[in-house]
Amino acid sequence: MGKAGSEIEQLRQEIDEIDKALVELLNKRASLSLRIGELKRNDSQSAVYVPDREIVVYSNIISxxxxxxxxxxxxxxxxxxxxxxxxxxxxxxxxxR
Ligand SMILES: O=C(O)C(=O)C[C@]1(C(=O)O)C=C[C@@H](O)C=C1
Known part of the structure; x- marks a missing residue:
């Protein structure tokens, strides 16, 4: 394998590590959302879809x-x-329930 080939291999390994970390973080986020979902289910005032909160989430990620x-x-x-x-x-x- 040439120089570029071995660097590509090394970069792919880093990507594989990052993908594992991303999957873990995405599942952590999903678990927190499920917990929020349980709290909402027990509160008749709460809706699953909260557009104002989603605006804050998008604004946080853009910042x-x-x-x-x-x-x-x-x-x-x-x-x-x-x-x-x-x-x-x-x-x-x-x-x-
Ligand atoms: O913050 C909430 O109320 C959530 O349910 C979490 C979440 C999210 O995934 O960030 C999901 C749905 C809502 O519309 C808003 C935000």
Whole structure:
């Protein structure tokens, strides 16, 4: 393997490590969302979808963004993360108490 090839291999290993950490963090986030979902389920005043809070979440991620991902790229990623977060909370409502 040439010089570029071995550097690519090394960078791929770093990507594999980061992917593992991301999966762990995404599942941690999902677990916290599920806990919020349980608290909401026990409170008839609380809705799964809280648009004002989602605006704060998006604003936090844009403030934290130092690139090279664009704000709109991060927003697309978070659209999926939050959609799945809501889906997990909804799944609690389809479960027996
Ligand atoms: O903060 C909440 O109330 C949540 O349920 C968490 C969360 C999120 O994943 O960040 C999910 C759904 C809501 O619409 C807002 C935010």
């Amino acid at each position: 934290a963004n130092r690139g090279p991902l664009s704000d709109s790229a991060l927003k697309s990623i978070y659209d999926v993360i939050i959609e799945e977060s809501r889906r997990l909370q909804m799944s609690l409502y389809h479960r027996k």
